[in-house]
Amino acid sequence: MTRLNALLRGSEPAASLPSSLKDFQLTKRKALDTVLLPTRKTENWKYSAKRLGDINGLPADLKTSSGLAEKTDPNTVIIENGQVAHSDIGIAGVTLKTFDMLSEDEAKVVMQGVIARSDDLQFAQLNHAEFSNGVFVSVADHTQAEQALRIIIRHSGQGISYSRVFITLGKLASLTVIEELSFDDLGGASALLNSVTDCTLSAGARMQYIRSDMDQQAQSKVIGATGVVQNRDSFFESHCLGLGTHLDRHDFRIEMAEPGAECNLNGVCVTQQQQHYDNHTSIEHIAPNCQSNESYRCIAGDQSQIVFNGRIHIHRDAQKTLGSMSNKNLLLSNGAEIDSKPELEIYADDVKCAHGTTIGQLDEQEIYYLKTRGIKDEQARQMLTLGFVLELVRANPIAEIAEQWEDKLASLLSFEQ
Amino acid sequence: MLSISNLQASVEDKQILTGLNLEVKAGEVHAIMGPNGSGKSTLSQVLAGNEAYEVNGGSVSLEGNDLLDMSTEDRAREGVFLAFQYPVEIPGVSNLQFMKTAINNIRQHRGQDEINAAEFMKLAKQKIQQVNLDPSFLKRGVNEGFSGGEKKRNEIMQMLMLEPKLAILDETDSGLDIDALRVVADGVNALRSPDRAVIMVTHYQRLLDYIVPDYVHVLANGKIIKSGGKELALELEERGYGWLGIDEKAKA
Ligand SMILES: Nc1ncnc2c1ncn2[C@@H]1O[C@H](COP(=O)(O)OP(=O)(O)O)[C@@H](O)[C@H]1O
Ligand SMILES: [Mg+2]
Numbered sequence: 001m002t003r004l005n006a007l008l009r010g011s012e013p014a015a016s017l018p019s020s021l022k023d024f025q026l027t028k029r030k031a032l033d034t035v036l037l038p039t040r041k042t043e044n045w046k047y048s049a050k051r052l053g054d055i056n057g058l059p060a061d062l063k064t065s066s067g068l069a070e071k072t073d074p075n076t077v078i079i080e081n082g083q084v085a086h087s088d089i090g091i092a093g094v095t096l097k098t099f100d101m102l103s104e105d106e107a108k109v110v111m112q113g114v115i116a117r118s119d120d121l122q123f124a125q126l127n128h129a130e131f132s133n134g135v136f137v138s139v140a141d142h143t144q145a146e147q148a149l150r151i152i153i154r155h156s157g158q159g160i161s162y163s164r165v166f167i168t169l170g171k172l173a174s175l176t177v178i179e180e181l182s183f184d185d186l187g188g189a190s191a192l193l194n195s196v197t198d199c200t201l202s203a204g205a206r207m208q209y210i211r212s213d214m215d216q217q218a219q220s221k222v223i224g225a226t227g228v229v230q231n232r233d234s235f236f237e238s239h240c241l242g243l244g245t246h247l248d249r250h251d252f253r254i255e256m257a258e259p260g261a262e263c264n265l266n267g268v269c270v271t272q273q274q275q276h277y278d279n280h281t282s283i284e285h286i287a288p289n290c291q292s293n294e295s296y297r298c299i300a301g302d303q304s305q306i307v308f309n310g311r312i313h314i315h316r317d318a319q320k321t322l323g324s325m326s327n328k329n330l331l332l333s334n335g336a337e338i339d340s341k342p343e344l345e346i347y348a349d350d351v352k353c354a355h356g357t358t359i360g361q362l363d364e365q366e367i368y369y370l371k372t373r374g375i376k377d378e379q380a381r382q383m384l385t386l387g388f389v390l391e392l393v394r395a396n397p398i399a400e401i402a403e404q405w406e407d408k409l410a411s412l413l414s415f416e417q
Numbered sequence: 418m419l420s421i422s423n424l425q426a427s428v429e430d431k432q433i434l435t436g437l438n439l440e441v442k443a444g445e446v447h448a449i450m451g452p453n454g455s456g457k458s459t460l461s462q463v464l465a466g467n468e469a470y471e472v473n474g475g476s477v478s479l480e481g482n483d484l485l486d487m488s489t490e491d492r493a494r495e496g497v498f499l500a501f502q503y504p505v506e507i508p509g510v511s512n513l514q515f516m517k518t519a520i521n522n523i524r525q526h527r528g529q530d531e532i533n534a535a536e537f538m539k540l541a542k543q544k545i546q547q548v549n550l551d552p553s554f555l556k557r558g559v560n561e562g563f564s565g566g567e568k569k570r571n572e573i574m575q576m577l578m579l580e581p582k583l584a585i586l587d588e589t590d591s592g593l594d595i596d597a598l599r600v601v602a603d604g605v606n607a608l609r610s611p612d613r614a615v616i617m618v619t620h621y622q623r624l625l626d627y628i629v630p631d632y633v634h635v636l637a638n639g640k641i642i643k644s645g646g647k648e649l650a651l652e653l654e655e656r657g658y659g660w661l662g663i664d665e666k667a668k669a
Contacts, residue, residue: 369505369559372465373519373575374493374526383518387509391558 002037004126005029006056007160014132016100018107024116028128035122044120047307047339048278051247055221058159058190076150077135081161084133093143094175099134099164106136110166113198114227114253121251123223127162127196134164137177141170141202148176148210148398155193155220156184165197169205169234176208178401181222183215195224201234203258208397209238213248214408216275221247228254230261230290239396240267241405243412244275244304252281256290256318267296268389268405270412271304271336278307285318288348294325297389298340299413301332311343314351323353330388331361386413418443418480418614419464419583425474425639426463433459435639436475441583444611448625448650449618451636452658457618458502460636461587465499466492479583493519494526496582500572500589502618507559512571513541515559516578523579544577547607549600566597573604584608585616590624602627622654637663 013025038045038052045052074090084098102110110116115124139145153163169175181193201207213222222245228236242248254263269277283292298306308327329338340357362384370380386409393409396402419441426434433456441447451457463470464477466489477484479495487495507515521531532540545552548570560568569589576584589601605615605628617628625633625647633649634641635658643649643661 365505366507368467368489369501369507370510370515370519371489372493372499372501373515373579374490374522375515375518376490376522377488379518379522383510383514384507387507387558389509391509 001039002056003033004035004037004122005032006037007058007126008032008130009160010130010132014100016133018099018102018104020104020107021099021102021110024111025129025131028125031119032125032129035125038122044280044309045122047305048247048249048276051221051276053246055192058192075147076152078152078154079135079163079165080154081156082132082163084135087135089149091145091147091149093140093173094145094149095138095140097136099131099136102136109168109200110134110136110198112229113166113200114229114255115196115198115225115251116227118225118227118253121225123194123249124196124225124251127164127194127225131162131164131196134166137165137167139169139173139175139205141173143170143173145173145175148178150178150180153179153181153193153195154184155182155191158186158189158191160192160194163193163195165195167197167199167207169199169201169207171202172204173202174206176397177210178398179209179211181211181213181215181224183217183220186217186219188219190219190221192221192223195222197225198227199236200229201231201236203232204234205231206235207237209236210396210398210401211238211240212405213240213242213250215245216243218246218274220245223247223249225251225253228263230254230256230258230263232258233260235261236263237397238263238265238267239392240265241393242267242269242277242279244269244271244277244306246274247276249278250280252279254283254292256283256285256287256292259287259289261287262291263293265292265294265296266392266395268392269296269298269306270389270409271299271306272301272412273304274302275304276306280307280309280311282311282313283323285312285314285321285323288317288319288321290318291322292324295392296327297329297392298327298338299330299332299385299389300336300338303333303335305337306339308338308340308357309343310341310355312345312353312355314346314348314353316347318348319350321348321351321353323351323355325355327357328388329357329359330385331359332385382414386410419484420478421475422477423475424460424463424472424477426459426470426472428459428470433470433639434463437636437640439634439641441614441616443614445631446609446615446617446628448630448633449616449636449641450620450622450633450650450653452663453620455636456639457636458587459639461499461502461585461618464492464585465489465497490522491526493579494523498576498579498581498584500569500576500584500586502587502591504560504568504572506561506563508561510559511556512559513555516541516575519575519579540578544574547577548574548604549596550574565592566594569593570597570600573601576608577604580608582612583614583616585618587618588620589617590619590621598624599627622650625650635661637661
């Protein structure tokens, strides 16, 4: 059995980090001695472990390609191979620092993120132990950020990179974050992008989180985790688009820590050829009177594989919780595989929690209806396949991104090659 | 235009149409009436090309061509249009996208260029107004969350946009209030012309006050058992189906 510490490359924490973060890293490094590289017997990696392949053999040397991270606009921060390439932003009320600039107090906040505290996420653990820098975003109390903050997370070259983002919204603050994970042209080299983003929403804060992970190179792997702590009456909404790669994994954890919080999670996932995508979402209803709505739609074609594991955990004190989870899946070929598993753990008695998952093929009645209007079979299937996910894509609050995603999906799902 | 001879069809091993004959000429409007379960929708679906129904006898020709030999989409391209009794909801595909794709398929079939975007929008807005639906319905998913009446109007809107040679309306009048019924009737009347034909399947005489048919047929047990002029509809209204030897209750 391989231990995860075999993947450690750096010898010790970066000297520039605040000392509490260095201590955190040292503790996490030590902890890795007992963490095993997941196998198919590892419960949370059951369907995806086989995709890890020879991750252990990835070399240490990561060369940042030159001229890649061209700064485009003042609302964008770029993290490339774990290094913050551009961090100057100009959104009023929004402060951005790199981890090496953090005060000890700020560093402590970073360590309280959901993912930072998740000891069961093997690769997040690795990230805790290995990141060399990160981006810390804070929005001042009562600030409604006028522009969206775009965070581009890039990987280039052969090897593993670690990106780290921490976002904190003050009381009644609001912010839209667009997180884009991408790879440089790898030229066939194997690469793993390991990203962790933790968010904390203070009372009454509102955050929209738009995440896309659209690389489709056969050699790229993405293992990402997003965590959100929601305090009183806060609101969180996410729109995720994932296209498959060799291994693509997103762990999404929401902690409804105080009453009155609400979250809406929307996700679309499309895989083709031999690709893979694994969504693990987990909503912890700790406080009473919170609401969570989750809707994920996935399409797997060819010999690809999609996993959806949706956990809702309603703690004993979380009375009056309203939860709903829907996962609808479309299989486009006999060779494709979708594993969908809702996981409800409910310990409070006065709650409403609806859930449903479906795995199906295109509806013949719908195809027929389109054909009665003169539309050819192939085109009808294409329209319906696209329509299946566009319902969610069109809910994206940023019209420009909705359009961009729609165009991408339209070209991807067009059967006419 | 349409010639149906001894048509027999079954669904799930149940024989529904048992030898149906019908001649429809260009310019004519035919009403087909009959009790529930007599096979009216089956006839409509067979003509449109629904593969859930198996044709096991007889023939149908459209302007001399074998209709049953054509694919569903080719029938539509040749000018057959069915307004569904139960229109299908397709979330995610907008009405606009749907109609534009349909029109372009039909135009391509005729060797015409694709419709230009401005021309299409103008047409769509005009037709949606004609059926008294708010233009916002064009952007919505096809029939998605539409009320029963809105779905029927949307069927008529599609018919007006596609301008079929042969329109088959399967109980488009059922469940409509009087305003919606007028909208449907006006739509059909607007389409009437010497080179088009209409088959209206209906359960009630009411629609025929607004669209006056040239012929009325009674369908029972999978056959047309009586044909006449528009006065036959009135007679059915007054006397029910019993006098024709049909036990309506047993069929419904
Ligand atoms: N898809 C189907 N599967 C099974 N039975 C059907 C189906 N469609 C119609 N039938 C049956 O065929 C008969 C005729 O139905 P239909 O053509 O819908 O009658 P109508 O439209 O005159 O009310 C009914 O007994 C009905 O139950
Ligand atoms: Mg019927």
